[in-house]
Amino acid sequence: PQRHESGSDGWAVRLSQATVREIVAPWWFKLRDTLWDVFSDACSVSFLGLLMIGVITGARKAGINPDNVATPLAASLGDLITLWVLSAFSSLFFECIDMTWLPPLVCAVFIIMTPFWVCAAKRSPSVAKVLKSGWLPVIVAMIISSIGGLILDKTVTNPNFEGMAVFTPVMNGVGGSLVAIQASRISTFLHLWSKPGVLPYKMRQNWPNPCTIFFSSEVNSRSARVLFFLALPGHLVFLYTIRLLHGGHVSLSFPFVMFYLMAALLQVGILLYVTEVLVRLMWRKEVDPDNFSIPYLTALADFLGTALLAGCFHLVWLIHGL
Incomplete structure (x- = not known):
């Protein structure tokens, strides 16, 4: 249970960092571009985080050093998953391009959820340290x-x-x-x-x-x-x-x-x-x-x-x- 709680706390940190990063990064783009980035980054972080938890757990059970498996997978799959999710959700949202209220609504939801993710991450002292620095x-x-x-x-x-x-x-x-x-x-x-x-x-x-x-x-x-x-x-x-x-x-x-x-x-x-x-x-x-x-x-x-x-x-x- 403690391992799963630590994993969920780390996932909360990644979600909060992804949301803030994608809100800050595209300040020179349109709000619609921010919507694609925020939504795709949050989804890719969630998927990659769950995948890494499974890989590390499986590597330990198999007696394999996770440093040799999880680290290169995270470094290489991050770009692949992000591009795939970004293209998928961009195509999906393109169908709703006339709904001018959708981009600010989705961005607002993620911004509102960020404090809850921060509070969830603070439950673990080690994860809270990462959240601060x-x-x-x-x-x-x-x-x-x-x-x-x-x-x-x-x-x-x-x-x-x-x-x-x-x-x-x-x-x-x-x-x-x-x-x-x-x-x-x-x-x-x-x-x-x-x-x-x-x-x-x-x-x-x-x-x-x-x-x-x-x-x-x-x-x-x-x-x-x-x-x-x-x-x-x-x-x-x-x-x-x-x-x-x-x-x-x-x-x-x-x-x-x-x-x-x-x-x-x-x-x-x-x-x-x-x-x-x-x-x-x-x-x-x-x-x-x-x-x-x-x-x-x-x-x-x-x-x-x-x-x-x-x-x-x-x-x-x-x-x-x-």
């Missing part, structure tokens, strides 16, 4: 991801960047999933071998040498190497799948594949280093990295992935123009 990562992550969205918006309509919309979710999703796993593993390591505010002796550098992160014999370094090299076969599988399904409007030429893989490895390498620095900083400040680091990292993965992919397309265009 968990807003900054959500807002900052939203801003960082929006910058990546602006890059995508500028490139997706350019004929020289055809296929950008197909490869962007792959680039961002793989990078975000891998660093989310690493952040959870480092956080679990710190919870096991140290206490908040105190870092182990070998992790006390504010800006660690990249060589120690990727080439030492420490357990976190070994996992960083594994995750870094996992990006290569993972992206090759996705590239083959895209080609098999005839997705995109760009041929998978040798220069494109090489630039794409180099961009993917550069993205993951940067993210793994930032993960180490960010988790250490948060642990030193007595902030739980499990709750606060992953939003920053996945948002940074979106920004870096989109920017590097745009650079990849531009280089291919320059080569073809020679």
Whole structure:
């Protein structure tokens, strides 16, 4: 019962954060756009939250580390579920486009429900702490991801960047999933071998040498190497799948594949280093990295992935123009 209560409290936090985020984010859009965002985000948060509770419970019963299962699923399925729910409800509400009273009514219902979700979340002390201090990562992550969205918006309509919309979710999703796993593993390591505010002796550098992160014999370094090299076969599988399904409007030429893989490895390498620095900083400040680091990292993965992919397309265009 306590586990189910904690899950419901966490679900209430996510609903309140989703509502506030989607009310704040689209202030430059029409009210109708806010309706789509609020409704779809709340539904996707609910569905994903229930799914994660089931995955974590099942992983523990099966003797599998939830860090290796739940974290990448949450990082990758979040975008997929949100896009699916957004498209479904946008189509549904489009049928009611003449009902001008509907958008303010639905938004008002969610705004009115937010205080009740906040009260429900306060029942658990650990969840209440997230409710108080968990807003900054959500807002900052939203801003960082929006910058990546602006890059995508500028490139997706350019004929020289055809296929950008197909490869962007792959680039961002793989990078975000891998660093989310690493952040959870480092956080679990710190919870096991140290206490908040105190870092182990070998992790006390504010800006660690990249060589120690990727080439030492420490357990976190070994996992960083594994995750870094996992990006290569993972992206090759996705590239083959895209080609098999005839997705995109760009041929998978040798220069494109090489630039794409180099961009993917550069993205993951940067993210793994930032993960180490960010988790250490948060642990030193007595902030739980499990709750606060992953939003920053996945948002940074979106920004870096989109920017590097745009650079990849531009280089291919320059080569073809020679």
